[in-house]
Amino acid sequence: MMIKLYYSPGACSLAPHIILEELGIAYEPVLVSLKDGENKKADYLKINPKARVPALNVDGKVLTENVAILTYLGGGYPERGLWPKETWKQAEALSLMAWLASSVQVAFAGNVRPERYANDAAAKENIKITCREILLGYYADIEKLLTGKTFAMGGQYTVCDPYLLVFYRWGYRVGLDMKTAYPHWTKHAMRVASH
């Protein structure tokens, strides 16, 4: 099997990147530098017309979206135990990942790149402020979710955990004092980093 992961340092592609390393399977990491705009170049658009990372190429077929890639990697290697066994737990993992992708990441993007959603200066400023408030609400939800838990799904480390680490690291990018504000999430991040 030939697997390639298209990634950019620090981007949300970090989650499948960590999982590929943990699975210990052969794969080729392909750098698509977002800061150099490589995701918008013709060569990459042929791979992912959405111009985003991550993208996973498996034997010539391309999968995009973290939720799908993480589900594929977790569920595709059940013996590695990175994906819940019970359907209900799987649905819970999907629920968390879908929320991270469709709500938390979108609020983050509105805070750091309001130009994605508006072109008027006052509107952009307003989106930035509003999305920051929404993001802080979501971060508080994550702190609550991780309180009293070893990993996001409970005792089992799953593909959801490195996905949460992405947002933990991004907290610093928007100037949050993660250690002080989110002690349970901080412990979780340290557990994930040393897993």
Ligand SMILES: N[C@@H](CCC(=O)N[C@@H](CS)C(=O)NCC(=O)O)C(=O)O
């Ligand atoms: N919904 C997608 C979002 C992917 C996404 O937005 N990736 C960012 C990096 S974290 C990106 O490629 N941004 C490039 C850009 O906006 O130009 C997913 O969850 O995979």
